[in-house]
Amino acid sequence: MRIDYFSHIPGLISRLRQITLEQKQFTLDQKLRVLIEARVSQLNSCVYCLHLHFREALRRGELQLRLDSLTVWHESPFFDTREKAALAWAEALTLLHDTRAGDSVFSALRIHFSDIEIVELSLAISLANFWNRMASGFRREPEFETASKGQGHP
Template sequence: MEARMNYRKANPQAFQAMLQLEKYVHETGLDKKLIELIKIRASQINGCAFCLDMHTKDARKLGETEQRIYLLSAWRESAVYTEAERAGLALTEAVTVITNGGVSDEVYKQVREHFDENQYVSLIMAINTINCWNRLAISTGMSAPAIL
């Protein structure tokens, strides 16, 4: 796929706004590996190859294992994720596909067992930020670099 445009150059202010959201997410105190799992899972759901390429590499740099990255699309059937991670992933799916009923009371309760109100909002912001990056990348035709 050929990029339609370079959105960073076309609208630098929009790019700067996104960078500010990203900066906020990384200053929340949420576990860095959990943030990357959220980014990967949302990108899988949205079909964003560019973001999947980037965030699987970022996760590996943080020490994430290949097994946990490979199993992420089937996290419910895998025992390699903590209960807190599972709650974050459930919230990621609910927020990413918000039209499928929103965030159920069950998911909310599951998340709140592991995260306080402040962290809950921080998780939502992390999920919203990667969803926005996905939409920017897909809409402007960004793709993962080809490896030949």
């Protein structure tokens, strides 16, 4: 790792971790949240976070087949229209410079999700992007023995 950012600002990183953990209280389906976080991590090429989210998804009962086809979710028959709307929103917010979070993507999202779910989904996407940038930028690598114990974000 380039710099152990936790050792430099442990209080702030701990508070951000706590905010991330509070997502478990969301009304949004937790299995979907983790799937979205995994897709965001794929888009950002964050090996640490992708490993973390895939392991959590499997613990939550996600199928390996769906995780394997997550990169091609647009064409995959393994995701329903609700999940595809959420995945499209995750891509729209993650690739904001290119997508501008267009109205068509948002309109499709509103068909399947309540306002609170959209806010929670957007927060989950934003937090995943934050952690991806920290872990990737500082070249954090998966620690298989600690990741398997469910340690969470750095």
